[in-house]
Amino acid sequence: MKSASLRTLLFLAALVAVNILSAFVFFRLDLTEEKRYTLSPATQSLLADLPDDIHVEVYLTGDLPPGFKRLENAVRETLDEFQARRGVGAAAITYRFVDPDAITSADAKTKLIDRLQQRGLLPTNLFAKEGGKRTEKLVFPGALVSYKGKETAVLLLKGNKTTSPEEQLNQSYEGVEFQLASAIRKLTQTEGSRKRVGLLYGHTQVPPSRFADLLASVQENYNLFFVDMSKPGPIVGLDAVLVPKPDRPFSEDELFKLDQFVVNGGRALFFVDGQRVDSVNNEGTYAQPLNLNLDDLFFRWGVRVNRNVVKDLLCAPIPLNVGNIGDKPNIQLVPWRFYPLLNNFGRSGNPIVRNLDAVLSRFVSTLDTVRATGGDGQPIQKTPLLLTSPYTQLLKAPALISYNEARQQPDPETYTAGVQIIGCLLEGRFQSLFANRILPGDPRASGFRPVGEPSRVLVCSDGDLIINDVDYKRNTPYPLGFDRYTRNTYANKDFALNAIDYLVDPNGVIAARTRTVALRPLDKIRLDAGRTGWQLLNVLGPLALIGLIGVVWQVVRRKRYHA
Numbered sequence: 175m176k177s178a179s180l181r182t183l184l185f186l187a188a189l190v191a192v193n194i195l196s197a198f199v200f201f202r203l204d205l206t207e208e209k210r211y212t213l214s215p216a217t218q219s220l221l222a223d224l225p226d227d228i229h230v231e232v233y234l235t236g237d238l239p240p241g242f243k244r245l246e247n248a249v250r251e252t253l254d255e256f257q258a259r260r261g262v263g264a265a266a267i268t269y270r271f272v273d274p275d276a277i278t279s280a281d282a283k284t285k286l287i288d289r290l291q292q293r294g295l296l297p298t299n300l301f302a303k304e305g306g307k308r309t310e311k312l313v314f315p316g317a318l319v320s321y322k323g324k325e326t327a328v329l330l331l332k333g334n335k336t337t338s339p340e341e342q343l344n345q346s347y348e349g350v351e352f353q354l355a356s357a358i359r360k361l362t363q364t365e366g367s368r369k370r371v372g373l374l375y376g377h378t379q380v381p382p383s384r385f386a387d388l389l390a391s392v393q394e395n396y397n398l399f400f401v402d403m404s405k406p407g408p409i410v411g412l413d414a415v416l417v418p419k420p421d422r423p424f425s426e427d428e429l430f431k432l433d434q435f436v437v438n439g440g441r442a443l444f445f446v447d448g449q450r451v452d453s454v455n456n457e458g459t460y461a462q463p464l465n466l467n468l469d470d471l472f473f474r475w476g477v478r479v480n481r482n483v484v485k486d487l488l489c490a491p492i493p494l495n496v497g498n499i500g501d502k503p504n505i506q507l508v509p510w511r512f513y514p515l516l517n518n519f520g521r522s523g524n525p526i527v528r529n530l531d532a533v534l535s536r537f538v539s540t541l542d543t544v545r546a547t548g549g550d551g552q553p554i555q556k557t558p559l560l561l562t563s564p565y566t567q568l569l570k571a572p573a574l575i576s577y578n579e580a581r582q583q584p585d586p587e588t589y590t591a592g593v594q595i596i597g598c599l600l601e602g603r604f605q606s607l608f609a610n611r612i613l614p615g616d617p618r619a620s621g622f623r624p625v626g627e628p629s630r631v632l633v634c635s636d637g638d639l640i641i642n643d644v645d646y647k648r649n650t651p652y653p654l655g656f657d658r659y660t661r662n663t664y665a666n667k668d669f670a671l672n673a674i675d676y677l678v679d680p681n682g683v684i685a686a687r688t689r690t691v692a693l694r695p696l697d698k699i700r701l702d703a704g705r706t707g708w709q710l711l712n713v714l715g716p717l718a719l720i721g722l723i724g725v726v727w728q729v730v731r732r733k734r735y736h737a
Contacts, residue, residue, distance in 0.1 A: 236273035419637025439627030448539025458576030476546030486514035549625025560597030
């Protein structure tokens with residue numbers, strides 16, 4: 175009897191000690207193969223020093239199909255992990271799940287839906303099959319994150335729309351941490367902690383309204399500056415520069431500034447064209463070769479922009495008059511093979527393009543990679559990010575481009591140019607283009623570095639990729655990537671913002687996009703064949719187990735207390 179009491183006291187003492195220790199020592203174990211409950215170091219750092227409370231309202235909840243329920247659970251688990259990982263003394267993270275369908279008041283429900291749509295959370299008409307029945311439900315797969323009176327929307331249903339619904343939901347599952355952490359970063363950043371991004375102007379004739387959405391989106395996360403290359407002196411004080419669709423050549427002095435900016439560790443994004451297309455009509459116009467005087471610089475870095483035009487069978491449509499119906503023109507959307515849809519992102523798994531939707535391009539040229547050695551003797555690492563489909567045709571500039579070409583049925587046997595690179599990431603310690611060319615008496619010799627810090631450069635051979643359309647009736651810009659003909663929104667903005675995120679800080683929040691969660695689907699044929707057996711096992715199995723435990727318990731009691 176004393177021994178039993180002593181064991182009980184020791185157990186209680188150990189339990190109290192563990193509870194006291196847990197107040198000072200925190201740890202959690204993630205035993206999943208993909209470490210799906212482990213936050214990236216950047217996210218943990220973000221949560222460690224929250225200056226004020228964060229509140230998240232999630233609208234993806236209610237009576238959902240299994241795939242969406244899994245996504246809802248992923249959001250809940252991620253927010254729980256956010257709460258657990260916030261720093262000692264840091265502000266609180268609270269969340270609430272709201273089901274719009276559960277609101278009984280019609281006025282309150284209408285006001286909530288209007289509020290969500292104004293914030294950019296659009297409903298998804300959900301169709302699903304459950305037990306052989308087709309169900310339909312309107313859901314809002316998003317959340318609103320609030321901080322100090324500010325609010326931002328988070329889209330939770332992301333991913334590539336050309337994949338199966340199961341794969342897209344899994345891609346959304348993988349992106350939950352990134353979407354939520356990005357929203358918190360956007361709201362909590364202080365002016366001094368923001369990275370500085372410069373926009374080169376003076377080299378393009380594109381009006382500012384065509385860059386409006388990109389610049390507004392960049393300003394949400396970065397301090398944006400306009401860089402005048404005509405002013406004397408180097409480019410300093412910036413983390414990255416953005417070169418948007420230049421259409422006039424860079425001078426030697428401007429090349430030198432770009433070269434030294436990259437050599438000294440600055441990051442650069444180039445969205446350039448290999449040819450110029452001023453306008454297109456039915457009869458046709460010629461795409462003329464465009465010389466921007468960047469060829470030598472790009473070649474030194476490891477890429478070459480070719481003077482050609484890509485035609486791709488995987489393309490976006492344009493409206494075209496294909497005939498008359500009575501006395502009225504018959505306007506139809508027809509494939510326009512000069513507008514390739516870039517839905518091939520290689521096998522790099524780079525966070526810039528991982529789980530990205532298709533990107534819309536217009537009058538693109540091709541990129542070639544060339545051998546380039548960095549200043550440390552190591553080759554420059556080249557990662558193709560945007561690629562065409564395998565069914566392409568290349569036209570060397572000057573090339574005739576005519577709307578009448580869209581009327582013709584293409585012959586797939588002539589589209590044999592294969593996959594072409596449109597966007598490429600370059601990483602390494604770049605050598606200066608001006609190495610061994612700057613004499614001691616040259617005014618540029620002061621501070622010149624032939625080899626500098628490790629850096630990253632992105633080159634895309636389509637300047638239109640970051641240009642948004644404009645609604646001229648209302649004189650307002652459309653979102654970047656929005657196609658006014660099909661009303662689809664492509665992933666152009668996501669690509670550009672991901673690229674800036676990765677270039678300025680590859681180990682930051684963008685690193686959360688590398689999370690991988692494997693799909694492990696059940697064998698539906700075997701599942702249907704054995705459905706009855708599994709149902710009986712689930713219903714009768716627990717009862718049989720409880721009965722067996724009762725029998726064993728009675729046998730033990732009889733042996734112990736039998737006189």
